Amino acid sequence: MSKESRVGIADVAARAGVSITTVSHVLSGRRPVSDRTKAKVLQVVDDLGYRPDPSARGLRTGRSQAVALVVSDVTNPFYPLMAAGLQEVLQPEGFLISVCVAQGTTQDLDSVVRHLIDRRVDGIVMAALSAEERHFADITAAGASLVRLSGDLDPRFGDIVRADDTGGMADMVAHLLDRGYRRIGLVNGDLNTPPGRLRLAGYRRAFREFGLEVDESLVTSGPFTRSGGALGARALLDLDEPPRALVCGNDLMAVGALDAVREKGLSVPGDVAVTGYDDIEASSLLSPGLTTVHNPAFEIGRACARIFLDRLAGEASDGGVREVVLPQKLIIREST
Amino acid sequence: MSKESRVGIADVAARAGVSITTVSHVLSGRRPVSDRTKAKVLQVVDDLGYRPDPSARGLRTGRSQAVALVVSDVTNPFYPLMAAGLQEVLQPEGFLISVCVAQGTTQDLDSVVRHLIDRRVDGIVMAALSAEERHFADITAAGASLVRLSGDLDPRFGDIVRADDTGGMADMVAHLLDRGYRRIGLVNGDLNTPPGRLRLAGYRRAFREFGLEVDESLVTSGPFTRSGGALGARALLDLDEPPRALVCGNDLMAVGALDAVREKGLSVPGDVAVTGYDDIEASSLLSPGLTTVHNPAFEIGRACARIFLDRLAGEASDGGVREVVLPQKLIIREST
DNA sequence: CTGTTAGCGCTTTCAC
DNA sequence: GTGAAAGCGCTAACAG
Numbered sequence: 151m152s153k154e155s156r157v158g159i160a161d162v163a164a165r166a167g168v169s170i171t172t173v174s175h176v177l178s179g180r181r182p183v184s185d186r187t188k189a190k191v192l193q194v195v196d197d198l199g200y201r202p203d204p205s206a207r208g209l210r211t212g213r214s215q216a217v218a219l220v221v222s223d224v225t226n227p228f229y230p231l232m233a234a235g236l237q238e239v240l241q242p243e244g245f246l247i248s249v250c251v252a253q254g255t256t257q258d259l260d261s262v263v264r265h266l267i268d269r270r271v272d273g274i275v276m277a278a279l280s281a282e283e284r285h286f287a288d289i290t291a292a293g294a295s296l297v298r299l300s301g302d303l304d305p306r307f308g309d310i311v312r313a314d315d316t317g318g319m320a321d322m323v324a325h326l327l328d329r330g331y332r333r334i335g336l337v338n339g340d341l342n343t344p345p346g347r348l349r350l351a352g353y354r355r356a357f358r359e360f361g362l363e364v365d366e367s368l369v370t371s372g373p374f375t376r377s378g379g380a381l382g383a384r385a386l387l388d389l390d391e392p393p394r395a396l397v398c399g400n401d402l403m404a405v406g407a408l409d410a411v412r413e414k415g416l417s418v419p420g421d422v423a424v425t426g427y428d429d430i431e432a433s434s435l436l437s438p439g440l441t442t443v444h445n446p447a448f449e450i451g452r453a454c455a456r457i458f459l460d461r462l463a464g465e466a467s468d469g470g471v472r473e474v475v476l477p478q479k480l481i482i483r484e485s486t
Numbered sequence: 487m488s489k490e491s492r493v494g495i496a497d498v499a500a501r502a503g504v505s506i507t508t509v510s511h512v513l514s515g516r517r518p519v520s521d522r523t524k525a526k527v528l529q530v531v532d533d534l535g536y537r538p539d540p541s542a543r544g545l546r547t548g549r550s551q552a553v554a555l556v557v558s559d560v561t562n563p564f565y566p567l568m569a570a571g572l573q574e575v576l577q578p579e580g581f582l583i584s585v586c587v588a589q590g591t592t593q594d595l596d597s598v599v600r601h602l603i604d605r606r607v608d609g610i611v612m613a614a615l616s617a618e619e620r621h622f623a624d625i626t627a628a629g630a631s632l633v634r635l636s637g638d639l640d641p642r643f644g645d646i647v648r649a650d651d652t653g654g655m656a657d658m659v660a661h662l663l664d665r666g667y668r669r670i671g672l673v674n675g676d677l678n679t680p681p682g683r684l685r686l687a688g689y690r691r692a693f694r695e696f697g698l699e700v701d702e703s704l705v706t707s708g709p710f711t712r713s714g715g716a717l718g719a720r721a722l723l724d725l726d727e728p729p730r731a732l733v734c735g736n737d738l739m740a741v742g743a744l745d746a747v748r749e750k751g752l753s754v755p756g757d758v759a760v761t762g763y764d765d766i767e768a769s770s771l772l773s774p775g776l777t778t779v780h781n782p783a784f785e786i787g788r789a790c791a792r793i794f795l796d797r798l799a800g801e802a803s804d805g806g807v808r809e810v811v812l813p814q815k816l817i818i819r820e821s822t
Numbered sequence: 823c824t825g826t827t828a829g830c831g832c833t834t835t836c837a838c
Numbered sequence: 839g840t841g842a843a844a845g846c847g848c849t850a851a852c853a854g
Binding site: 823824825826827828829830831832833834835836837838 | 840841844845846847850851
């Protein structure tokens, strides 16, 4: 049923009439090989269906040809998409992509990170909220490449790939300003988080670019949850002169805002426009469909992958770290 | 910054004053070791923080201590949850869990499966829709354990872990019958798929258990999509004597059914009750919240994990294959 | 441009 | 109950 045993590099060498070394170098390209020999070897590799054993290679090189994506929130559909982006780029290069879940506590994350380091993964995308500096330091100290999805650039803590939250939110608010809205409330999430801060900055930026002042009484913030959104929205709708549009920190908050609007007997977008952020699946399933900003999860995954490839190629590269910022896309549906 | 080199089995052996062999056996338990020696070794292992190198072990044993979950639809939140279940059980045992995406074509799946086999993963949970018998056969032939999430039991194709779709749907319909509904329409998905068939069977079973006849004119089926649901719902609502409840094949179809009900100017659940299936995130975010059936994704993951553990322990176990069927849970919200 | 050879860190006969 | 030693399949000095 299966092949007799398994074809190894020695089989290829024998059949191609060259040494094992040569086969190895044809495959790795780490030293020049005559075109004729190279062609012959590749031919045999193909005929025999030879694929190098990752364990053996790993044992020799100390690398595993594997990268991991560490997440804390399994239910966030952002991550699977990102994993798909990683895989699209990395799998053809022979990498295995693992998605590791570190729910809740920092201890979980400790053990996940340790496990990954023990396995000598070549790269880690750290997307777990509970990640701390010591995790970053451990990872880079172990020689693995690290990519984070937010935070400040620090040479000890690897590269960063993130979406342009500020730009995305600015686009959203500009979209409303374009449509003539002026009293635009911000139902923002937690300002202690990077997204909270960056999205607020985008809100301000849009007004500035339109030469308008921000009415600070229309700016609220709270937890990034449905009830957080309802709370913020209620506060704004109860004002003497309520806003005509509610820009929310994320889609969940927008759902809460919709709840609040409905409570007041108002209609969307007739009486008040509502916008979300993230473009979770539900945002297209609600009625009215939620105008929101799409986070380019897939593209972020690909960008992370490319960073890994660069890092692994240019061994011991420059000490510098990079930040890649990807644009976000406005998705206009019926809620505005 | 990092430890000097890395602690290997030889370091442990030296410090414990025993041979490498003994350390290995203490760790694997594959041959008796005196309690005294064992304690000493374990002590040193702990002191030194020794963790065996997976590559070296893999090279020797031909196993990788890794299992993979292969999916085709990245956006389905079911899979990440399942992955979390797998990981909860397998990570403490030292396994790495990889989630592999095989979007679309069968060729993608071919290459993913080949990659996984090349890497000698110990087990694969095949959740990709495009999977065919040849993939199953390749996997088992390569010596990896296979778990599928649906289909018929076949000794060549590994074990099956699945949710009890029939029971779940029967519970759902019984819930409506309990509430006095009698004209209950079924807006089912594709009958060429296992879920389509099983859920239809559940619908019938509930009526049978209540001693009632199924009105075949109230049974429709179509694609498992929002528009499929709208189509089926419209057809039923246009009947001379329309049903008072619409039981849908999945949550997406239920969203379509809600669209259709709204079009007709009817209210939910006042005029007509609507139910979904799967409990996707959106079902709690809609208004009214969707009554649905929750698929125990996490538990399914754990069940798969346990199967792997069994298979890997009892080497060359009985030729028999197992089917594990897990109960589903009715989630009652506002739509009924 | 090509080949010989010494291990990478572990498991597992085989021997005591 | 314990050890010595032979590799697993590959890469990378080191030599031509």
